[in-house]
Amino acid sequence: MSELNIGIVGLGRLGRRHALNLRDRIRGAQLVAACSPLDEELGWAAEQLPGVHRHHTLEAMLAEPQVQAVFLVTPTALHAEQIIACLRAGKHVFCEKPLALNVEDCQKVEAVAADYPQLKAMVGFVRRFDASYQDAAEKLQQGLVGQPYLLRSQTCDLNDENGFFVKFAPSSGGIFMDCSIHDIDLARWLLGSPKPVRVWATGTNALHPALADCGDVDNGVAMLEFADGKLACFYASRTQAHGHETLTEIFASAGRLSVGANPRANRVDISDAHGVRNECVQDFYQRFAEAFVSEAQHFVDAVLHNQPLALSLADATEATRIGLAITQALRSKQVVEL
Amino acid sequence: MSELNIGIVGLGRLGRRHALNLRDRIRGAQLVAACSPLDEELGWAAEQLPGVHRHHTLEAMLAEPQVQAVFLVTPTALHAEQIIACLRAGKHVFCEKPLALNVEDCQKVEAVAADYPQLKAMVGFVRRFDASYQDAAEKLQQGLVGQPYLLRSQTCDLNDENGFFVKFAPSSGGIFMDCSIHDIDLARWLLGSPKPVRVWATGTNALHPALADCGDVDNGVAMLEFADGKLACFYASRTQAHGHETLTEIFASAGRLSVGANPRANRVDISDAHGVRNECVQDFYQRFAEAFVSEAQHFVDAVLHNQPLALSLADATEATRIGLAITQALRSKQVVEL
Amino acid sequence: MSELNIGIVGLGRLGRRHALNLRDRIRGAQLVAACSPLDEELGWAAEQLPGVHRHHTLEAMLAEPQVQAVFLVTPTALHAEQIIACLRAGKHVFCEKPLALNVEDCQKVEAVAADYPQLKAMVGFVRRFDASYQDAAEKLQQGLVGQPYLLRSQTCDLNDENGFFVKFAPSSGGIFMDCSIHDIDLARWLLGSPKPVRVWATGTNALHPALADCGDVDNGVAMLEFADGKLACFYASRTQAHGHETLTEIFASAGRLSVGANPRANRVDISDAHGVRNECVQDFYQRFAEAFVSEAQHFVDAVLHNQPLALSLADATEATRIGLAITQALRSKQVVEL
């Protein structure tokens, strides 16, 4: 097989970016179908994705024999059932993170996937495909800084004055499921997938008190202990003033690696009355635009050449499991044992 | 009064630095006496502090009428009783941090000090006197970055391969009492002294497993919740490879201040086969040498001109109280309510 | 026209990169032909560029009616005649920098191009297409830092211990024509194309004394004065230890912009026994990989949609003219008037 026919589901902001990457940037990818319940989104597809078949329902799209793989960029609540539907229709499937907001759904997906070993299924933990994170992972592998024992990772969003995300808070699973899920996956990946044993979390509402109505916070911190003694600390924020900052530090026996210490937008520095400064990336997509390409390329290559995926559904399940424990800790103010 | 006659107690490494500062750098200070039970330390005084009276006991030094103020640079276990002795002898007193390793001793000191309102007594939280921390505090005061809601602070020491500190671990009070006590004081200072309500902590032994014998760790992390919803996160480490790193970040509603993000030794950058790099300060003294001068100057000025001190014994008590709660959390793996 | 059929000439290291970009990354580009006198290069094309017609001579390739545009990635000495041949064959043409090593050849090209106004011809000053340089140019346009009066720009290559470039020195035109030509173009672009009036230059051979045989240096510095009083300073080096460093600073009445101050390879920082450090890009291609894509996309879009090019042949001529004057100044140790 030298080309993979792909259908995409969900053409919101991130869905459109995936669609354009599949159209323009992914070698071996052929975007052949697009699906959305919304006319506005299909209208965008009609204009930007010429020749692509448009569908209002996943079922209709899955019925197309030419579709070999599906990209799901849909609300999290739909992920589990949609992945299962894709697999049962014999399609490879890529799904945006997180896999689900409860462990049962994750396990259901895993069980179905086990019935289709010839199909690839992957959840999009995009940071694993970022060049800087990959460089850090290689350096760890090579032992450049010795044995890691502590990882700190944060996902800090530029404050949205309109509080757009507040509306979505009730269905997002909370700040840790929405933002820190990436950091949790990074911790597992970079620390060698140790067994988590214990979490604690707390948080505050600095700028968006309305979040309290659904038990959420706009700034949350958490600590995670692993069975082998390794530690992880997480910070998630909706209220930064300077931009989007994804920062991960890995403390190891002979040194420390950090990824993203200054979220500079580019190589320009400005020296003026404000001092010496650089502008910052404004959102996660600006930060990870190339990683989204590498991620999709990795998935497409894995399908075309039947290569192993960089991460498994079990990885996604574990991230959800830890994320839920942290969320429970935030709400209970108690240590949660895993 | 235009000159303050000072006696110093304890001439170990840090004591000698205080002594030399008092000899050379502090306007209005006259170092007139030095005290140590160790001949070696008094020998150093004979050589470096000409004209200074030398004593083997604090009692003997306090008996000198010319001594108006005392600098205590002694083991923590002695602080409380020595401060009390100084006050009862009518001497102003500066004492190295922490005030004590239990709250009762702290309160005893406070009670005695209350009987001598004309005497100044201060614990040396030196970071409050560092130019960069002072700049950050002023910027917060001016509202440059809005209202602070989260402070993260870390004290990370260069790894000592000889594990010198392991020997002292049993009497140090543990990593949080020894290192994080500064960060705890900073959190209170920069967040406006809110009431602490809850802590959690964990840790690991990355390089010095012998610490486990006394319930200590070489890397510890902790989270602290305040009554007004503000948060603090602490990290203390004995095992850094690059140098001593004291870093504090204050997240506020309109921006973030950080102090010490790269612990550069000076203004030199090296571009060579290792990349673009800078060397780092190697210990807390290299980082805070000028702050020790400012601190001593502040104390001496406060005595000479009868001005208020920048921090009170109650501040020192509170830092000990929080530090002890964090230590208890580390050992119990439970949330500790304050 | 929605697709542009392109033939590429020259499949050395940079030619291959252009070819792969045209194959994979440029929307609207169809790579249909490749030309090289070398069997090894055509062999690479056979393997990597399936379906592309292969030619040993430019003439043969130009005879293909389907070829609508040509990318020239050939030795500089051939540029002028090859561009002219392409134009006379009715092909749009993109040519790597510099346009030529003498002004007469540049002017010949301009004269022929004037006869074919419907054909696009552009020299690849790739930095104009780099996102950071574009951001700097926009900030200047917006007046963020006021009126520029001085530009400093440097092109510093990682030292090649094999001295590969020494072999090519006799035909390269010297370090200023080979490296600084980009900086010269940047100066004209970012300062508003003022009229150059006077140059000074000097240089040294730090590591490659053999360069002296052809009057070249491995480190050269130059100053350029414009008629409106603006200034430019250039530095070109073959002997850096840390990587490839392209740095441009624009000093303006209300601030300074700099592009590339630390040539960091990515967002990873390492803190270890060497200090706090980052690795660096190792060559110009690693630095400008995305700019090569943007440049080719710009050219292809300009042809497909008949849009103006970002830079003219006259710009390329002027860069050559200034580069030659600087080279003459280096050799004569005299000020050269333009």
Added chain:
Amino acid sequence: MSELNIGIVGLGRLGRRHALNLRDRIRGAQLVAACSPLDEELGWAAEQLPGVHRHHTLEAMLAEPQVQAVFLVTPTALHAEQIIACLRAGKHVFCEKPLALNVEDCQKVEAVAADYPQLKAMVGFVRRFDASYQDAAEKLQQGLVGQPYLLRSQTCDLNDENGFFVKFAPSSGGIFMDCSIHDIDLARWLLGSPKPVRVWATGTNALHPALADCGDVDNGVAMLEFADGKLACFYASRTQAHGHETLTEIFASAGRLSVGANPRANRVDISDAHGVRNECVQDFYQRFAEAFVSEAQHFVDAVLHNQPLALSLADATEATRIGLAITQALRSKQVVEL
């Protein structure tokens, strides 16, 4: 001798700083006399320098037998004659830079000094005493980056909107004599005092056209060639928006050292709507405050212990000679041979 009795001449802004350093910071220094023709300056001395004898003329001060050494912080035009007067009166002498604005005066001073070999005479090239420059010098000595071949150094002042310096331009000797004299001295020091052979220079008036009346510029660039092939480039500016920036880069065969790449005011970083930024030092004194202390301490120690000085009058003469050649090059637009 364990204390050196010092008289200071000139109590303008910098003079007062020297006076306070001598009063408070310099071990072994005893400030006993102060001299100024201005009542206002002597009034300041009466208040800030209690016990110091005040004089309106140098002659009167030199007549005081107790004065053993003199600090001259006076207009450059007076330096030569005042140094000579001090030496003839049997006093050691420290003089602010530059030694003089013509080579003849420098040589006259050297000749007189040769008659008093027991007296120390030093010109204040303060950067040699800065901890970062000293670290760079030691790293060069140790061969950390191999053999240096090019030094670039700049002295860039924050723009003074009042154009205060414009008034002094006629007597300052021009921007290169006033500002670059330090960079010239650094080049000689760090490159091993090679013989200068040739200079080029140019400049522009970006914000202060009135400087043209006295042949001066507010931004000047220069290049200097040494007999051994080493090179130096200088940049001096009066018009920076972000602060005072003294930056020196030493390019060497195995790496590059730079001193002062970001003139950060302290260790605080601000992340807000302006990006990630740091404030900058605002003037040379903020940058070099500690170096002024080290410099004075060095001079006092050299006198007290009869130790060699770190730099000679010949060094100061050579800096003046090169500075004058650069100034001549700026005015003539010609290469000037030395």
